[in-house]
Structures are given as structure tokens and as C-alpha cells.
Amino acid sequence: MTGIDAPVAQDHLARLHADLVARAARDEVLDVAYRTIDGPLGPLLLAATRAGLVRVAFESQGHDQVLTDLAARISPRVLAAPARLDAVARQLDEYFDGRRRAFDVPVDLQLVGGFRRTVVEHLRDIGYGHTASYAAMAAVAGSPRAVRAVGTACALNPVPVVLPCHRVVRSDGSAGQYAGGAEAKRLLLALEARVGDAA
Amino acid sequence: MDEPFEQVVQRHGATVLRVCRAVLGPADADDAWSETFLSALRAWPSLDPAANVQAWLVTIAHRKSIDVLRAAQRRAVPVAELPDAAVTPVGRDLDLWSALARLPDKQRHAVALHHLGGLPYDEVAAALGGTAAAARRAGADGIATLRRTYGTTIDGGDR
Numbered sequence: 412m413t414g415i416d417a418p419v420a421q422d423h424l425a426r427l428h429a430d431l432v433a434r435a436a437r438d439e440v441l442d443v444a445y446r447t448i449d450g451p452l453g454p455l456l457l458a459a460t461r462a463g464l465v466r467v468a469f470e471s472q473g474h475d476q477v478l479t480d481l482a483a484r485i486s487p488r489v490l491a492a493p494a495r496l497d498a499v500a501r502q503l504d505e506y507f508d509g510r511r512r513a514f515d516v517p518v519d520l521q522l523v524g525g526f527r528r529t530v531v532e533h534l535r536d537i538g539y540g541h542t543a544s545y546a547a548m549a550a551v552a553g554s555p556r557a558v559r560a561v562g563t564a565c566a567l568n569p570v571p572v573v574l575p576c577h578r579v580v581r582s583d584g585s586a587g588q589y590a591g592g593a594e595a596k597r598l599l600l601a602l603e604a605r606v607g608d609a610a
Numbered sequence: 611m612d613e614p615f616e617q618v619v620q621r622h623g624a625t626v627l628r629v630c631r632a633v634l635g636p637a638d639a640d641d642a643w644s645e646t647f648l649s650a651l652r653a654w655p656s657l658d659p660a661a662n663v664q665a666w667l668v669t670i671a672h673r674k675s676i677d678v679l680r681a682a683q684r685r686a687v688p689v690a691e692l693p694d695a696a697v698t699p700v701g702r703d704l705d706l707w708s709a710l711a712r713l714p715d716k717q718r719h720a721v722a723l724h725h726l727g728g729l730p731y732d733e734v735a736a737a738l739g740g741t742a743a744a745a746r747r748a749g750a751d752g753i754a755t756l757r758r759t760y761g762t763t764i765d766g767g768d769r
Contacts, residue, residue, distance in 0.1 A: 416628060416725065416726055418624065419623075419624040419627050419628065423627075424623050424624060424627065427623070427627070427640060427643050427644065428619060428623070430640075430644055431619070431644055431647050431648060431651075434644060434648055435648060435651055438648065438652075440648070440651050440652050441651075443614075445616075478614045478616070479612075479613070479614060481614070482612050482613060482614040482615075483612045486655060487611055487612045487613060487614060487615055487654055487655050488615055488651055488654060488655065489614035489615050489616055490615060490616050490619070490651075491616050
């Protein structure tokens with residue numbers, strides 16, 4: 412027998428959710444949209460404001476924790492809303508497939524300020540398949556002695572992969588630390604070396 | 611509140627839909643659901659962190675359901691023949707919705723708010739007017755009628 416408090420069909424709720432997302436976006440009350448994608452680095456969380464891509468996070472960083480952090484720092488008007496992330500999701504797929512060398516999506520760097528922001532903005536200067544040392548990045552960012560601060564800035568890069576902090580390596584050529592783990596960094600560098608050589 | 615709103619939709623989406631359906635029937639409930647969460651999304655950043663989120667949502671859902679009901683009544687014009695589309699595709703639940711629809715408004719709303727929305731009777735009274743004791747009677751009478759006419763499995767006791 413069916414009760415009036417019987418379960419609601421999940422696919423019905425999914426349709427209502429999609430409609431809510433569309434209306435929230437139209438009314439400009441969707442402050443942070445997010446989705447996850449799968450790739451060789453495991454699930455990646457992608458989040459965007461109306462200004463652009465604001466966060467890329469690895470599973471090891473705790474996607475729930477990252478969303479909680481975005482809600483506190485940007486706005487709690489956060490919804491799972493894949494459409495806003497379609498372009499970056501497609502470009503990341505192409506990148507992981509070796510079919511793309513640069514990302515063409517707006518990026519919102521509101522989560523990072525000061526010297527760290529200067530460093531993160533200069534990450535784009537390191538071309539596909541190339542690397543730069545932490546010391547070289549410190550010089551480019553205008554503070555040659557701030558090598559350790561460059562390391563911190565890279566570790567806290569809010570949009571890894573898209574802004575390529577994985578291309579910043581130790582002066583001795585070894586890969587060094589990475590927010591997604593040292594293995595992920597070696598994987599990205601190997602991908603870019605392979606695709607770069609094949610070209 | 612600084613919790614991501616998505617978690618609110620996931621946690622309370624089904625409850626809000628049940629409340630809207632009980633007040634409106636299944637055909638118009640989706641509109642009220644969307645209006646409820648859109649309105650809640652706007653207000654979410656300024657909601658007191660100590661607030662009872664489900665009670666807050668259920669109260670909004672009730673208000674939005676009444677708005678949808680009134681809008682539908684304003685639109686309603688007599689027609690010679692009812693179009694087929696007026697029959698909602700919920701098959702086995704049709705008896706339930708018609709049983710709910712036949713309840714007096716106050717009983718139907720009390721059942722929606724208390725038994726489906728989980729609102730305590732003093733808050734049901736605040737939403738419907740009247741005393742908590744009257745709201746409790748309306749809810750109990752509504753459940754008794756549903757048991758008789760439909761045989762609903764819902765727990766009619768106080769919670």
C-alpha cells in the first residue's frame with residue numbers, strides 16, 4: 412500500500428533540480444556552480460562563478476571540504492550545475508587525451524591575492540611541455556629570494572592543471588610537491604613530454 | 611548560513627515535494643517546489659545559522675503552494691470538456707490524491723505541514739492561523755479520514 416509519505420522518484424527530483432539550476436542561473440542567484448569529471452588524475456571537482464573557473468580540486472583534497480570552503484569564502488549559493496562547466500570539462504578531456512595544449516576559459520582568481528596571485532598569474536607563461544624552477548618563478552614574479560613563497564603559491568593554486576603549477580619544478584629537475592600528489596605531477600609532465608615530442 | 615545550498619536541496623528536496631503535492635496535488639506541485647527552492651536560494655546567505663532549515667523550507671513551500679493554488683484559481687475558466695492532459699500520470703496514486711483533495715483545506719494543510727513536513731503543531735498553527743490545539747485536531751481528523759477513505763500507511767501519531 413502506498414502512503415502519502417512514500418519515497419519520491421529520484422529521476423523526478425533530478426528533473427526538478429535541473430530546472431532549479433536553470434532558473435537560478437537566469438536570475439543570477441547561482442553564485443558557484445560545480446561538477447566533477449573523471450580523468451587520469453582521478454575525479455576532479457570543477458567550480459565556477461559567473462566570472463569564470465574559480466576552483467579545480469583533486470579528490471585527495473576532499474571535494475566536500477572544498478565545497479564547504481567555497482561556500483564560506485565566496486557564497487553559499489552553491490549548486491551542482493554542470494552546464495557552466497561544460498567548456499572547461501571538454502577542454503580538460505582534450506588536454507588529458509593529448510589533443511589540447513592550452514586552456515581557453517575565463518578564470519576567476521578571487522581566492523588568491525598578493526604575491527601568490529602574481530605567481531599564479533605567471534603560470535600561464537610556462538608553455539606546454541616546458542618547466543620552470545621555483546627560483547625562476549620567484550624572479551619572474553619580482554621577488555627573486557621568495558623561492559619558498561613560490562612553492563606555497565603553487566601548492567595553493569586554486570585552479571591546478573588549467574593554470575599549470577605542475578610545470579614548476581625543483582632546480583635539480585625533480586618534480587617536487589603537488590597539490591594532487593607527486594605522482595599526478597609526474598603523470599602530467601610525462602603526458603606533456605610525450606605529446607610535445609610526438610608533434 | 612554558509613553551508614553549500616546543494617546539500618539543502620539533496621537533504622530536503624523530497625520532503626518539500628511531498629508537502630507541495632499534499633497541498634496542490636501532483637500536477638502543480640513541481641511549480642511550487644521550484645518557487646520554494648529558488649526563493650530559499652536567494653535568502654540562504656542571510657538565514658540565521660541556528661534556524662531549523664527543514665521547518666523554514668516547509669513554511670516557504672506551504673506559502674508557495676498557496677500562491678500556485680490561487681494563481682490556478684484565477685486562471686480557471688469553465689470549459690465544456692476537460693482535456694485529457696488534466697489527468698495526471700501518477701496512476702496508482704490517483705486515489706490518494708483525490709482522497710487528499712477531498713479533505714477540508716485546514717485538515718489537508720495540517721497533514722501536509724505536520725505529518726509530511728515535520729512541523730510541530732505550534733508552527734502549523736502559526737502558518738494556518740488558530741491555536742496549536744485546533745491544528746492538532748485538524749491534523750488528526752485529516753489522517754483519520756485518509757485512513758478511512760484511502761487506507762494510507764502514514765503514521766498518524768504525534769512526532
